[in-house]
Amino acid sequence: MSNEQYDIVVRRARLRGGGDACHDVAVSDGRIAEVAASVEATGRQEIDAGGGLVTESFVNTHLHLCKVWTLGRMDELALRDYHGEGMGKAMAAIETAREVKRRLGLDDMIRAARRAAALAALHGNLHIRALADVDSIAGVEGVKALIAVREAFRGVVDIQVTAFPQDGIVKDPGTDRLMREAMALGADVVGGIPWIEYSDDESASHIAFCFDLAREFDKDVSMLLDDAGDASLRTLEMMALEAHRRGWHGRALAHHCRAMSEYPLPYFYRLVETLKRAGVAVVSDPHTGPLHARVKELMESGVLVSIGQDDISDAYYPFGRNNMLEVAFLASHLLWMTTRSEIDRLYDMVTVDAARSINIAGHRLAPGNAANLVVLDQPDELEALRFHAAPRHVISHGRVVDTRQMAAIARDDAH
Numbered sequence: 001m002s003n004e005q006y007d008i009v010v011r012r013a014r015l016r017g018g019g020d021a022c023h024d025v026a027v028s029d030g031r032i033a034e035v036a037a038s039v040e041a042t043g044r045q046e047i048d049a050g051g052g053l054v055t056e057s058f059v060n061t062h063l064h065l066c067k068v069w070t071l072g073r074m075d076e077l078a079l080r081d082y083h084g085e086g087m088g089k090a091m092a093a094i095e096t097a098r099e100v101k102r103r104l105g106l107d108d109m110i111r112a113a114r115r116a117a118a119l120a121a122l123h124g125n126l127h128i129r130a131l132a133d134v135d136s137i138a139g140v141e142g143v144k145a146l147i148a149v150r151e152a153f154r155g156v157v158d159i160q161v162t163a164f165p166q167d168g169i170v171k172d173p174g175t176d177r178l179m180r181e182a183m184a185l186g187a188d189v190v191g192g193i194p195w196i197e198y199s200d201d202e203s204a205s206h207i208a209f210c211f212d213l214a215r216e217f218d219k220d221v222s223m224l225l226d227d228a229g230d231a232s233l234r235t236l237e238m239m240a241l242e243a244h245r246r247g248w249h250g251r252a253l254a255h256h257c258r259a260m261s262e263y264p265l266p267y268f269y270r271l272v273e274t275l276k277r278a279g280v281a282v283v284s285d286p287h288t289g290p291l292h293a294r295v296k297e298l299m300e301s302g303v304l305v306s307i308g309q310d311d312i313s314d315a316y317y318p319f320g321r322n323n324m325l326e327v328a329f330l331a332s333h334l335l336w337m338t339t340r341s342e343i344d345r346l347y348d349m350v351t352v353d354a355a356r357s358i359n360i361a362g363h364r365l366a367p368g369n370a371a372n373l374v375v376l377d378q379p380d381e382l383e384a385l386r387f388h389a390a391p392r393h394v395i396s397h398g399r400v401v402d403t404r405q406m407a408a409i410a411r412d413d414a415h
């Protein structure tokens with residue numbers, strides 16, 4: 001066997017489900033080439049994991065990347081409306097946030113989104129479904145900004161740009177035309193937010209429009225649904241029924257669905273069956289609102305669930321740094337998922353299950369798959385969540401991520 005056969009060999013790695021046994025993981029040409037108790041060949045780059053956990057990289061299925069670091073630009077009115085009074089005023093918060101957009105330029109958005117993408121790279125969060133607002137005020141500027149950032153980070157952080165009609169489609173005339181323009185520009189996913197329309201009929205036309213557009217461009221669908229404390233909101237069910245009717249199984253992701261926490265149990269369990277039949281996955285962000293989807297029950301019933309970052313310093317949430325271990329740590333408290341097996345499931349929800357939710361193929365630490373890996377300082381999932389620290393090394397598409405470069409972008413040194 002020749003020397004330097006592999007690009008990278010990670011030595012003495014603990015693997016998920018592997019107990020205390022250590023393995024070596026070899027990487028070549030962007031792929032995982034070999035996983036063995038001991039890899040004989042050397043790597044051009046040798047990494048000693050020192051018994052730390054090595055896993056698939058993290059995946060963030062929900063991020064409003066066009067709004068990051070906009071919090072400083074507005075008063076705290078929106079935050080108060082979104083979180084207060086059992087989320088009764090969530091819709092008013094969206095109206096307030098709309099004001100901020102009037103003052104945002106393309107360069108501001110790109111610069112802030114680059115910082116967030118760099119933070120993601122530092123935290124081993126290498127796949128993001130990112131929402132870009134499309135509306136009659138901002139037009140398609142958000143989509144343009146996120147496409148620019150997607151191209152700049154290609155090969156380091158993969159960004160799926162979702163054209164997202166934040167202010168509605170029926171409610172905000174002209175948005176239908178802008179959504180088509182956004183898809184033609186190169187957006188990857190059709191977004192939607194049917195629950196903010198004024199009536200069930202208008203919500204239904206919003207949903208129908210999104211699925212028409214998804215078929216026209218052959219794209220997946222991602223919708224924010226029932227994001228308020230109102231048990232009468234039923235757009236999750238409407239969306240899942242439509243996904244089933246249209247054969248969009250496994251291609252529709254449901255975001256938030258906070259009203260679910262208020263649903264009567266018989267309705268909830270009928271809904272679970274509807275979600276499973278339609279192959280609709282759910283992403284919850286329990287740290288960004290006082291109510292959240294019934295993550296544990298969904299998961300136990302066999303619905304694919306992930307958790308997302310949602311926001312980074314915007315009108316809806318003041319913190320966030322694209323660190324999915326931090327998101328999982330917060331979720332473990334908010335969802336009361338604290339046993340070993342529940343912590344393992346939380347880890348799945350920010351890695352393998354999240355990847356399946358947004359159709360990233362082969363996101364598993366196994367030979368032949370893309371080498372998107374994190375090398376952690378901690379030996380297992382519980383310790384990883386406890387510290388929710390940045391990985392010691394991040395490998396993206398078979399290359400070690402340049403943390404100095406990413407840290408500089410994250411600090412915004414260039415300006």
Ligand SMILES: [Zn+2]
Pocket residue numbers: 062064224255310311
């Ligand atoms: Zn959101």
